Amino acid sequence: MSASPGYSEEKGIFRTAQVLARTLLNAITVPAWVKDAEGRYVAANPAYQKVYEAHMGRSRVEFLGRTDFDLFPVDDAEQAQEHEREVMMTRGAACSELAIRNPQGEVRRFEVHRIVLLDESGGVEGTVGFAHDVTERLAAAARLRESEGKLSMLVQHLPGMAYRSRNDAEWTMEFVSEGCRDLTGFTPGDFVGNSVRAWNSIIVPEDLERVWVEVQDQLRRGSSYNLEYRIRRADGSLRWVLARGVGTESESGVPAALEGFIIDITETRHYLDELVFRATHDTLTGLANRALLIDHLRYSIAYGQRYERMVATLVLNIDHFKYVNESLGHDAGDELLREMATRLRTALREHDTVARLGADSFAMVLIDQENLGAASQAMTRILNAVREPVVLQAENIFVTCSVGCAFYPNDGGDPETLLRRADAAMRRARELGANCFHFYSADIDRKTEERLHLEASLRQAVGRSELFLQYQPQMSLRDGAPVGMEALVRWKHPELGVVSPARFIPTAEETDLIVSLGDWILEEACRQMKSLLDEGFSLGHVAVNLSARQFRDRGLVARVGEILERTGLEPGRLELEITESVVMHDADAVIGKMKELKALGVLLSIDDFGTGYSSLSYLRRFPIDRIKIDQSFTCEVESAADAAAIARAVIDLGKALGLRVIAEGVESEGQLRFMRRNGCHEIQGYIYARPLDPESLRSLLAAGAQRLDDEDMPEAI
Numbered sequence: 001m002s003a004s005p006g007y008s009e010e011k012g013i014f015r016t017a018q019v020l021a022r023t024l025l026n027a028i029t030v031p032a033w034v035k036d037a038e039g040r041y042v043a044a045n046p047a048y049q050k051v052y053e054a055h056m057g058r059s060r061v062e063f064l065g066r067t068d069f070d071l072f073p074v075d076d077a078e079q080a081q082e083h084e085r086e087v088m089m090t091r092g093a094a095c096s097e098l099a100i101r102n103p104q105g106e107v108r109r110f111e112v113h114r115i116v117l118l119d120e121s122g123g124v125e126g127t128v129g130f131a132h133d134v135t136e137r138l139a140a141a142a143r144l145r146e147s148e149g150k151l152s153m154l155v156q157h158l159p160g161m162a163y164r165s166r167n168d169a170e171w172t173m174e175f176v177s178e179g180c181r182d183l184t185g186f187t188p189g190d191f192v193g194n195s196v197r198a199w200n201s202i203i204v205p206e207d208l209e210r211v212w213v214e215v216q217d218q219l220r221r222g223s224s225y226n227l228e229y230r231i232r233r234a235d236g237s238l239r240w241v242l243a244r245g246v247g248t249e250s251e252s253g254v255p256a257a258l259e260g261f262i263i264d265i266t267e268t269r270h271y272l273d274e275l276v277f278r279a280t281h282d283t284l285t286g287l288a289n290r291a292l293l294i295d296h297l298r299y300s301i302a303y304g305q306r307y308e309r310m311v312a313t314l315v316l317n318i319d320h321f322k323y324v325n326e327s328l329g330h331d332a333g334d335e336l337l338r339e340m341a342t343r344l345r346t347a348l349r350e351h352d353t354v355a356r357l358g359a360d361s362f363a364m365v366l367i368d369q370e371n372l373g374a375a376s377q378a379m380t381r382i383l384n385a386v387r388e389p390v391v392l393q394a395e396n397i398f399v400t401c402s403v404g405c406a407f408y409p410n411d412g413g414d415p416e417t418l419l420r421r422a423d424a425a426m427r428r429a430r431e432l433g434a435n436c437f438h439f440y441s442a443d444i445d446r447k448t449e450e451r452l453h454l455e456a457s458l459r460q461a462v463g464r465s466e467l468f469l470q471y472q473p474q475m476s477l478r479d480g481a482p483v484g485m486e487a488l489v490r491w492k493h494p495e496l497g498v499v500s501p502a503r504f505i506p507t508a509e510e511t512d513l514i515v516s517l518g519d520w521i522l523e524e525a526c527r528q529m530k531s532l533l534d535e536g537f538s539l540g541h542v543a544v545n546l547s548a549r550q551f552r553d554r555g556l557v558a559r560v561g562e563i564l565e566r567t568g569l570e571p572g573r574l575e576l577e578i579t580e581s582v583v584m585h586d587a588d589a590v591i592g593k594m595k596e597l598k599a600l601g602v603l604l605s606i607d608d609f610g611t612g613y614s615s616l617s618y619l620r621r622f623p624i625d626r627i628k629i630d631q632s633f634t635c636e637v638e639s640a641a642d643a644a645a646i647a648r649a650v651i652d653l654g655k656a657l658g659l660r661v662i663a664e665g666v667e668s669e670g671q672l673r674f675m676r677r678n679g680c681h682e683i684q685g686y687i688y689a690r691p692l693d694p695e696s697l698r699s700l701l702a703a704g705a706q707r708l709d710d711e712d713m714p715e716a717i
Contacts, residue, residue: 028130031110034117036126037088039067039081048131057103076100080112087114088124098131109135160263163191163245167255170195174257183241183264185234204230204238211243219247219255228265240269282356284334285341293355293363297415300353300367301408310369311408313418314379315426316344318386319400319434321360332392336399343385348378363419369407372439379403379437387435400435402426411440424448455507457493462520466492469524470691473700474543474662474684477676482701484541484575486684487525488691489517509547518550519559526567526574528694533573537701541603543575548582557596564600571601577628579607591621598623605662609650620657627654629680631665638670651678 022043025032031048035041041063044052052071053059061071068077076098087094098110110131117126161184162177173196176188184202191198200208207229218225224246230238245260280292288296297313304311318340325333337360344354344362353365364382369375382403389396404425412418421440427448429438438444461467471485491499508514522544529542550556564571576597582590594604605626629650636643647663654661663675666685675683692700 031131033063033129034126035084035129037124039084040065041067042126051131051133055100055102055108072100083112083114084127087116087127091116091118091124097134107135108133109138160261162261163259165196165258167257170197171258172196173199177261183239183262184231202231202233204232206230215245215258219258222247224260228269239264240266285338285356287341287345287362288353288355290355290357290363293353293357293365293419294415296353296355297365297418300365301413301415301418303367304408309367310371310410311418312364312366312369312375312378313406313408313415313422314364314366314375314382314403315357315419315422316362316364316382316386316401316403317426317430318360319402319430321399324392324397324399328392328397335392336390336397339390340386340399343388344382347381347385363422372407375405375407375439376437379405383435383437402430402434403437404429404440405437406440427451451507454499454504455511455513458491458504458508458513458517461491461493462517464494466494467517467520468492468693469521469528470693471528471542471697472684472691473689473697474682475688476682477680482539483682484539484543485697486543486545486577487521489521505547509549514547514549515553518547519563521545522560523563523567526563526569529573530567530569532694532698532701533569535698537698539573539701541573541575543577543605545577545579545607546582548579551578551582551590551593557593557600560597560602561600564602572603575603575605575626577605577607580609591623594623619653624659626660626662629661629663631685634663634665634671634675634685635667637674638668644674647674647680648678651675651680654681655679 025034025043025045028045029047031051032045033041033048034043044063049061049063052061056071063071068080071077072080079096080098083094083096093113093115096112096114098112099107100110101107111134113130113132115128116124117128119125159179159182161179162175163173164175165171165173173191173194176191178188180186180188180191186202200212203211211227211229214227215225224244227243228240229243231241232238241262242265243260243262245258247255248257248259280289281287282289297311300311303309318336321333321336324336337356340362341354341356344364348354348364348366351367355363355365357363366375366378383401386399386401389398391397404422404427406412406418406421406425408418411421421444424444424447425438425440428444429436432438468490470488470490472488473482474484474486475481476483489501489505491501491504493499505514508517525542525544529539532539546556560574560576564574578590578594597604603625604623605628606622606624607628608630609627627650629647633643633647633650637647638644651661660681662682662684663671663680664684666672666675666683666687668687671685672683672687689700
């Protein structure tokens, strides 16, 4: 019996479908196969055969008609059989995982998909399977999980706090790491699940608006943010933090979340603040330094220009501050400076600037000055504040100051000019006396320029042989014979002519020139004295003045010894004169240096005796040979009873202490008679001889100095 035409047509279509299925199966690049209902392979594509052969170590395997029990280990075959039965029973699909170990011991993992295969009548004919090698994917997933675990552990132990906040209506905080506890004193649970307002509540209110304005601005720009701000911890303490974060975008480009971390930078911030403070402030007083002063002055000038207001720039110098350092020590000097800084701040307004320029110099900037009167009142307050006694080492110390003032816009339009002119005004105030202030004027500028020119010329004077010495003989009142001479420096300026010592010595004292100038005078005097002695002239000694700075210089004793050695002068032929004011500052230290000088064999004398405040207890301890009556007393012994009394007292004191006494500045017969009657040992002055250059001195000595009459000469001196 032949088949009906319809049946033959359906069978042909089914066979065509099978051919098509086989063709598609072979074209698939992943392993694929077909099994019948008994689990026998009906078809397997080349990819499946290749994978099988590679992993099972077998080649040219025939799959058709065989089952997994023929091809795989029993456990794997049973597992596959179970999955296939499940698919056929449910008439659906299933996915499972298969692990295959190759001969080399390597395990490959496959993801297997099985689908039921139905015949044309809907009956179960078998299964179709596909396999994907997921070994690398699973390994990557495992590595990812491991990394995430490590990252999670790392995040939890970071020295700070990691966070994530999602972009909902409240920016809810989804994650906060355990570092939150150390950072804030709160727990992660205090923030997680809550609005970001919970975090905002611990940000210092003054910083909060700035923080969120910048965060939102950076989110709009699509960039990360780095913010420094302050938070208040659970215990109430304030800490500086650095917050770094970035917005993660959604598919629409809108930030979906904020992620980042926050660390405590309090110590770093304090360290940086300290560096900034040290760069802009004086570490001793806490006042602004010169750099910060210039900035404030520049701002004040801009303010004055905009609002048409005057700005006063003041420079203050503490009078005779060096004596505090020398007599009480540097610690006391530092304490005095700190006290002065406090007083200056108190004397001025809160918005005025007070700065320390140098050792004993301060500067102030006063804005909004209506007129000179306002600045005068401010400087008067300053003078009054400074002159109040300061307790140092249980003693009341009284100090004064000199203040100079320059105004913007009248006296200058930039910080450097104003400071320079205020300093010039201060110097003028100092010349006028202690506890004064002075306003800048063009005349001061001219004098300052002259002083600077004089200083510059003086620095070159020695090298240009412009300095020379004159000598004023000193005479014995017993026999009228010359007993010595005082060396006096002179300066012949190529443009100014002979410059008075009263003009250039103070300039040298204010700079470092006095030490080198003093050394030149000392060596030149020793050299010329040695020359006179070698020529046979009879002279006892040459006297050389030591300035205050020269005497305080640590290298003085060594240099005197070197000069004596170089010139060959006997030490006993050199007398060093030290003023009374110098020896009474830090007398114990002075005595020590005097003893060092005496150890060289030189003579020592106190100059200008009677003008200071010598203590008799110290005077008897000084290893000196002679005292000199100051000419301010000598010139008035005939007309002023007090001057005569002081001169007599000095002479009597010298005799009592076994010291020679010399009177300087003797110019009249009456003065000469007074000194003779009262037993003064020696004199120097115009009545005997003016200061002479070396050649004139030689002539005087060669001719033989005329002896003064013995009239009124004491019987014994």
